[in-house]
Amino acid sequence: MNPSKCAFGVTSGKFPGFIVFQRGIAIEQAKIDAVLRMLEPRNIHELKSLQGKLAYLWRFISNLAGRCQLFSRLMKKDVPFQWDEAYDKVFKSIKPYLMKPPVLVAPVPGRPLILYIAAQERSVGILLAQKNVEGKDNALYYLSRTMTPNELKYSPIEKLCLALIFSIQKLKHYFQSHSIHLVSKANPLKYVVEKPVLLDRLARWHLQLHQFEITYVPQKAVNGQILDDFLADHPMPAEWELCDDLPDEDVFVIEVTPPWKMYFDALELYLLHQKEKYYLTPLH
Structure with a gap:
């Protein structure tokens, strides 16, 4: 055991990207400041840097993938980097959210x-x-x-x-x-x-x-x-019509037929020179 790497009786602990303490889990302030200080990306390398910083915050930001989905267009090959108002709006929408970051809590056993x-x-x-x-x-x-x-x-x-x-x-x-x-x-x-x-x-x-x-x-x-x-x-989307009814559920019909029983006629067998003959009739 290395004493310099041990700590006992502490009230909080720092991990990569977040801090654990009695109230729950919070974003490390340095990670928040790194995003807040960033200016608009001017090229693909700065955009990748922004996404790398946001990767530390994904579990704390609601719909981060949806917010940053527009950035994926600029990440494609042979696509010129042109930062317009649409990208700027997405970029600026993230910063206010980080001004009041949520504190995630641990679940209480026994509660749904x-x-x-x-x-x-x-x-x-x-x-x-x-x-x-x-x-x-x-x-x-x-x-x-x-x-x-x-x-x-x-x-x-x-x-x-x-x-x-x-x-x-x-x-x-x-x-x-x-x-x-x-x-x-x-x-x-x-x-x-x-x-x-x-x-x-x-x-x-x-x-x-x-x-x-x-x-x-x-x-x-x-x-x-x-x-x-x-x-x-x-x-x-306004045009979506969410419905959990099953489409065409009435057409799925299973037809159950009555079982069949096999009868053997010994007299018929004798008359037909011991040739077997079977009759299949449904049970009633």
């Missing part, structure tokens, strides 16, 4: 967790929270990511399913130790679990959902500032 999910046209966002003794939501974790080209073709309800599956894959240890109350615009559980025929990705999603205790709570039944902020960070 609340999972807020949202989907946009090109990204999905997740907020994991838990109510405290005062009945207010405390944020535990923020997640977000952009969609792949194939995922962009999903229907709105399937994009919500994608957000749910993404949260399970990244926060599986929380799902294993707590019951989950799922809050979203529509019910992705119904879309997957109650579908009459499961094929391809729906079958894979069903297997992952079946492992955990997840209960859907309609979004309109939940109130609170944390939900309002989450919805403001994940505006849903």
